[in-house]
Amino acid sequence: MGAATPRLIIFYVIISINIMLEDLARLGKDFKWEKPSICPCCENSKLWGHGFVKCYFNGFSHSLWLKRYRCPSCNSVITVKPSGYWSRFKSSVQTIYNTLSYRFLNKKWPLSISRQRAGNWMRAFIKNIKMLIYDRFGSEPFKILQICFEKNINFLSSK
Numbered sequence: 001m002g003a004a005t006p007r008l009i010i011f012y013v014i015i016s017i018n019i020m021l022e023d024l025a026r027l028g029k030d031f032k033w034e035k036p037s038i039c040p041c042c043e044n045s046k047l048w049g050h051g052f053v054k055c056y057f058n059g060f061s062h063s064l065w066l067k068r069y070r071c072p073s074c075n076s077v078i079t080v081k082p083s084g085y086w087s088r089f090k091s092s093v094q095t096i097y098n099t100l101s102y103r104f105l106n107k108k109w110p111l112s113i114s115r116q117r118a119g120n121w122m123r124a125f126i127k128n129i130k131m132l133i134y135d136r137f138g139s140e141p142f143k144i145l146q147i148c149f150e151k152n153i154n155f156l157s158s159k
């Protein structure tokens with residue numbers, strides 16, 4: 001074995017911005033991203049372009065390209081994604097909230113959404129409130145869902 005190479009620790013950061021997914025789908029890599037003014041980790045103001053990553057969103061048949069930046073100062077990789085979406089979830093927060101609310105109010109799933117996907121959201125939600133906020137907000141799941149949505153708290157995942 002040769003000499004140990006120093007390990008480079010890279011932080012992956014996601015920044016949410018308000019954009020129209022339709023514009024992103026239409027323009028692809030030509031979409032004009034607004035570069036973040038500073039690195040969210042070290043506040044360095046010079047960020048470099050760092051290619052694109054593919055991301056799937058519900059309602060679009062093909063993947064969309066999200067822009068990435070790299071901070072030369074702290075090596076963070078910054079991905080810019082549309083606000084209103086959580087990482088790892090392809091549906092918008094609004095859609096997830098509407099679906100779960102519908103289920104609580106009507107005791108059945110809306111027809112517009114895959115029951116399997118909706119079931120996954122509900123399981124994640126119930127697991128998450130049991131772990132995190134059950135005590136803080138009382139015991140009624142629908143009320144917890146509403147409070148989280150109003151306060152912009154991720155109700156499906158604690159991370």
Ligand SMILES: [Zn+2]
Nearest residue numbers: 039042071074
């Ligand atoms: Zn940085």
